Amino acid sequence: MNNVQEYWGDTLQLMVEIVATAAFALSGVLEAARKRLDAVGVCVVGFLAAFGGGTVRDLLLDERPFFWVRHVNMLWGVLILCVLAMLFLRNHHFELTQKAILWPDALGLGLFSATGVHMALVGQMPGVVAVLMGLITGVFGGVLRDIVCNEIPSAFSDHRPYAVCAFVGGWAYVGLWQIDAPGWLAMLACVSLTVGLRALALWRNWQLPAWRL
Amino acid sequence: MNNVQEYWGDTLQLMVEIVATAAFALSGVLEAARKRLDAVGVCVVGFLAAFGGGTVRDLLLDERPFFWVRHVNMLWGVLILCVLAMLFLRNHHFELTQKAILWPDALGLGLFSATGVHMALVGQMPGVVAVLMGLITGVFGGVLRDIVCNEIPSAFSDHRPYAVCAFVGGWAYVGLWQIDAPGWLAMLACVSLTVGLRALALWRNWQLPAWRL
Amino acid sequence: MNNVQEYWGDTLQLMVEIVATAAFALSGVLEAARKRLDAVGVCVVGFLAAFGGGTVRDLLLDERPFFWVRHVNMLWGVLILCVLAMLFLRNHHFELTQKAILWPDALGLGLFSATGVHMALVGQMPGVVAVLMGLITGVFGGVLRDIVCNEIPSAFSDHRPYAVCAFVGGWAYVGLWQIDAPGWLAMLACVSLTVGLRALALWRNWQLPAWRL
Numbered sequence: 001m002n003n004v005q006e007y008w009g010d011t012l013q014l015m016v017e018i019v020a021t022a023a024f025a026l027s028g029v030l031e032a033a034r035k036r037l038d039a040v041g042v043c044v045v046g047f048l049a050a051f052g053g054g055t056v057r058d059l060l061l062d063e064r065p066f067f068w069v070r071h072v073n074m075l076w077g078v079l080i081l082c083v084l085a086m087l088f089l090r091n092h093h094f095e096l097t098q099k100a101i102l103w104p105d106a107l108g109l110g111l112f113s114a115t116g117v118h119m120a121l122v123g124q125m126p127g128v129v130a131v132l133m134g135l136i137t138g139v140f141g142g143v144l145r146d147i148v149c150n151e152i153p154s155a156f157s158d159h160r161p162y163a164v165c166a167f168v169g170g171w172a173y174v175g176l177w178q179i180d181a182p183g184w185l186a187m188l189a190c191v192s193l194t195v196g197l198r199a200l201a202l203w204r205n206w207q208l209p210a211w212r213l
Numbered sequence: 214m215n216n217v218q219e220y221w222g223d224t225l226q227l228m229v230e231i232v233a234t235a236a237f238a239l240s241g242v243l244e245a246a247r248k249r250l251d252a253v254g255v256c257v258v259g260f261l262a263a264f265g266g267g268t269v270r271d272l273l274l275d276e277r278p279f280f281w282v283r284h285v286n287m288l289w290g291v292l293i294l295c296v297l298a299m300l301f302l303r304n305h306h307f308e309l310t311q312k313a314i315l316w317p318d319a320l321g322l323g324l325f326s327a328t329g330v331h332m333a334l335v336g337q338m339p340g341v342v343a344v345l346m347g348l349i350t351g352v353f354g355g356v357l358r359d360i361v362c363n364e365i366p367s368a369f370s371d372h373r374p375y376a377v378c379a380f381v382g383g384w385a386y387v388g389l390w391q392i393d394a395p396g397w398l399a400m401l402a403c404v405s406l407t408v409g410l411r412a413l414a415l416w417r418n419w420q421l422p423a424w425r426l
Numbered sequence: 427m428n429n430v431q432e433y434w435g436d437t438l439q440l441m442v443e444i445v446a447t448a449a450f451a452l453s454g455v456l457e458a459a460r461k462r463l464d465a466v467g468v469c470v471v472g473f474l475a476a477f478g479g480g481t482v483r484d485l486l487l488d489e490r491p492f493f494w495v496r497h498v499n500m501l502w503g504v505l506i507l508c509v510l511a512m513l514f515l516r517n518h519h520f521e522l523t524q525k526a527i528l529w530p531d532a533l534g535l536g537l538f539s540a541t542g543v544h545m546a547l548v549g550q551m552p553g554v555v556a557v558l559m560g561l562i563t564g565v566f567g568g569v570l571r572d573i574v575c576n577e578i579p580s581a582f583s584d585h586r587p588y589a590v591c592a593f594v595g596g597w598a599y600v601g602l603w604q605i606d607a608p609g610w611l612a613m614l615a616c617v618s619l620t621v622g623l624r625a626l627a628l629w630r631n632w633q634l635p636a637w638r639l
Contacts, residue, residue, distance in 0.1 A: 038585040039590075041583050076554065
């Protein structure tokens with residue numbers, strides 16, 4: 001029961017994870033390119049965006065070895081992706097790429113959050129901490145990316161629901177876990193709720209409440 | 214002897230801790246509001262300001278579970294505080310709130326520093342490391358808050374003594390600990406020195422030495 | 427075999443380490459001074475620049491106690507250095523100091539990277555992770571320094587090879603380790619490759635490839 005891999009078909013999960021990691025890395029590459037970082041900066045920001053959230057989660061949960069130590073191929077994959085992006089992405093591709101990664105990014109938010117919630121619940125954390133860990137897994141890659149690029153994290157300032165979707169999805173996971181629902185159902189509910197809310201928010205152009213002054 | 218709770222009356226300590234955590238969280242909410250973050254950003258910066266320092270300390274001391282995992286109610290409390298602040302705080306309240314939290318903030322600085330020094334000493338750390346841990350506990354919540362809000366941390370740049378007060382208080386704790394003074398005395402000396410110095414500094418408008426050019 | 431100290435003469439290594447740490451700390455002091463931080467800020471940024479990279483490495487490798495807990499004298503040394511710099515460094519010294527620390531800084535990059543690679547290899551990490559740990563050890567002090575000073579890290583944006591040199595040197599270490607070469611040879615190869623490449627890059631004014639738009 002404790003193994004995320006058993007919840008999904010292995011292949012499906014792996015494919016989704018790869019697509020999501022690539023989307024996160026690309027978001028880093030795009031921001032680094034806009035900020036005119038050099039080749040090293042582009043790669044580092046790509047890595048931070050792709051692996052930052054999971055690494056902070058593993059640090060907080062005291063989980064070793066890190067997931068990117070267990071799956072070294074993902075390190076190579078992201079490195080190759082960054083180099084390819086530098087060779088082939090041009091300025092006029094940026095807006096298109098930005099739009100194209102919105103969906104794998106939403107998928108990644110859902111999947112990574114679910115993984116974070118799951119790991120915290122397995123580690124006997126209370127529900128609210130598990131949801132927090134899910135949020136951190138899904139969102140802090142982008143936060144680290146923006147901090148290094150000297151921006152206020154867009155997840156906190158663009159008024160489009162992002163973390164909130166993962167928050168709702170995370171509680172769905174926790175709720176189903178606590179009534180001993182089968183694991184695949186909790187995972188599926190969390191991911192589809194998160195992705196669905198995010199898609200709805202983008203489609204209907206929902207805005208988070210601003211500070212009323 | 215190793216338990217902070219035994220040093221003070223439990224109730225008194227708990228009350229001071231709650232007030233201090235609320236003050237730290239409010240400082241985050243105010244800064245996030247000034248930076249026009251959305252609702253998610255306000256909550257995250259509130260959390261970082263309230264729990265960031267203690268979390269960095271626990272990470273460095275390899276102390277698990279985190280204090281906010283042991284006291285989940287504090288997570289809920291800060292979340293509710295952030296939501297209430299968003300509902301009721303208006304722009305014209307900001308300056309007043311800023312002033313009103315100066316005192317609970319000083320109390321928090323003293324108390325959090327003392328806790329950090331204590332935990333490091335219990336973990337057999339040398340004196341200078343213990344003082345450093347106290348500083349980190351008291352100051353790094355605000356540092357993380359400012360970094361996420363894309364500001365140079367005010368603790369390092371506003372030329373008003375803040376960390377220095379905790380530094381002096383921390384050495385008082387270490388000194389009394391090393392001559393085997395009773396625990397409540399070390400705690401009391403550290404907190405009152407820190408808070409007293411901070412109050413004096415604010416009252417007399419002391420300035421840290423600037424770089425002489 | 428597992429002890430870095432055995433690879434070099436103890437005294438030589440210690441001297442190089444002290445010089446390198448001082449150079450890293452000075453780079454922090456200079457940046458903090460330029461940003462008009464107060465005395466506390468200058469010291470904190472000095473500490474971050476000197477100890478940040480190694481601390482992040484130790485956190486990621488779950489290595490305790492931290493190296494600055496084992497060598498408390500280095501904490502005192504950096505504190506004294508920061509105070510002395512504040513007393514004696516003037517604006518017109520900045521450019522000179524900047525140039526003078528380029529060489530000890532390159533030495534520090536090489537030595538710290540080698541230490542990071544070594545510790546990761548001893549901890550059974552795969553080669554690419556070891557190189558990453560070396561990079562983090564050598565580069566992240568400067569990254570934290572720049573983040574706190576609200577700048578995009580210069581290691582990612584000044585287009586002069588820095589991390590790349592440590593990357594090449596790190597692979598030399600990993601390669602020699604894997605063919606069971608003697609430890610001092612791996613260490614020497616890594617440090618001299620890193621320092622040599624950095625020196626060449628500075629001398630020939632090499633530029634990292636920029637984003638082609």
